[in-house]
Amino acid sequence: MAAVAPPAFPAPLDEPLKPLPAVPTLDPQRVELGRRLFNEPRLSLDNSLSCASCHRLDQGGADAQAKSQGIKGQLSQVNTPSVFNAALNFRQFWDGRVETLQAQIDNVVQSPTEMGNNWPNLLRTLNDDASYRQAFGALYPDAITAANVQDALASYERTLLSAGSRFDQYLQGNTEILSQEEKYGYQRFKDYGCIACHQGVNIGGNMFQKFGVMNDYFADRGNPTDADLGRFLITGDEQDRNVFKVPSLRNVAVTAPYFHDGSATTLEQAVEVMFKYQLGRTPNPQDTRLIVKFLQTLTGQWQGKPL
Template identity: 70%
Template sequence: MPCRLAGMLLLLPAVALALPLEGPLSPLPAPPELAPQRVELGRKLFNDPRLSRNNSLSCANCHRLEQGGADHQALSPGIDGQLLAVNTPTVFNASLNFRQFWDGRAQTLEEQAHQVVQSPSEMGSDWQLVVQRIADDPDYRAGFAQAYGQGVDKHTIENALATFQRTLLTPGSRFDRYLQGDTAILTIEEKYGYQRFQEYGCIACHQGVNIGGNMLQKFGVLGDYFKDRGNPTVADLGRFNVTGDEEDRHVFKVPSLRNVAVTAPYFHDGSAATLEAAVDVMFRYQLGRTPSAEDKALIIQFLKTLTGQWQGKPL
């Protein structure tokens, strides 16, 4: 079903912009209070290249926390330097997505870790080898015994990684503060941008606490993106690769727009190098509309208010 709400919202007078507009968006919660020993184990594992077959690659190589939780590359190099098939999404706020991976094949962060370690193009390893390496480290052995009351195994490694990732929330964006009642935090242009974001229908798919990440949608609802782009790949089939269902061809998880201004390039193929280019693609292929230059600029200004904070500092 096309993500279109255009025409359903009336143009609001300027005075109405003093208050948050009604819409299915909500502020990010504070990071959860989780068992600190498990969080610390997960942090160490996240940065540990021993999870990869040849000890060359850690989760942090692609998910750089100092770069918005991604790495600013269209396609990241995986094991042995081979490029991955899809763009690396940000790890920030990933725990709030209803599924993981662009094709939604994992329902939990634990399941995602399970698959990444064994992926021939990502970590290229196997769990027997990873467990042995981690269990051979006396510091890890002591840490897992203290945090889990048992030795190192696949399930506790997966859980530790997932526990750490669940703390990677980025509340405190200016837009969140606006939703919480600080109406002066946004400029009039940014408020109009939020209004246009709703009017054009962007909010139909980019909604909820993560402003996306809670549904699957066809890429190219109102135009053949892949034909126009050319050079089709297996990864372009999206969820079809998981289900084999023809209705899932070119279907992907709708990405979160949290921190979107600092996580370029965009889309599963990393084809949009700038936020401006990404907005153009969305209007053409998802909404089937051509915005005025002013409206496009206003929406981009709004999107820049979605950048949150991690450890008390803006991303």
């Protein structure tokens, strides 16, 4: 019998954006421990909040709120970014103050407006739980430490990659999966220069940019806050005033509201703000509509289901 040729797959497209990588191969027990910790409300001082409280995996890895509620009902200063694909960002937090997932976890645990905890107390809490003692003891020679809690959580978060978006399938060569209007939207996304900042495998998350390059967003919005200063709060450098990490656009259609202040409630509003304040252009409604159609193709999958 003649050999049956394998099915022919389309060749990947040569585009400036690339599909998400595969989920890394990590110790499954460490990942599972991280998953358990991610959903553990005892990470917060009053046992009221887990990582999953604000990073809802059933809501695109965010929480659909302009500002999230932390310990004792305190509101966060900025909008909660999605945890999906966060491992691919070059820095963490809107102001980019840390470079690693471990450092991000350290900040959140000890933040007085988020978890409100401290490491000595949290480590005592986990040590009081025999199942955590057993799990950490089996995986780490020094058992329950702050570094090991951070490592386990970061291991789990590295698996939260939302591959399989229709746009990724398009990049992989399935050019029929996008409609003509979605392709037009992608072309306008490139033509207008959106791709200059929303670039790389995460379609953002790999550079800093001033919010309000062409017009003063904050003067027009009014009611300035310290959080609006962005990187300036970290560096004290005047050039970093109103500068933020460019957010990833992956899953953007399911992670409203938008921007560090959560001020845009729809993708259409967000695109129009970008046209005015980053590009200095008056948006054409047709261009806005088409770019939104493209952005809606960036929604990936988690556990085999669309987000």
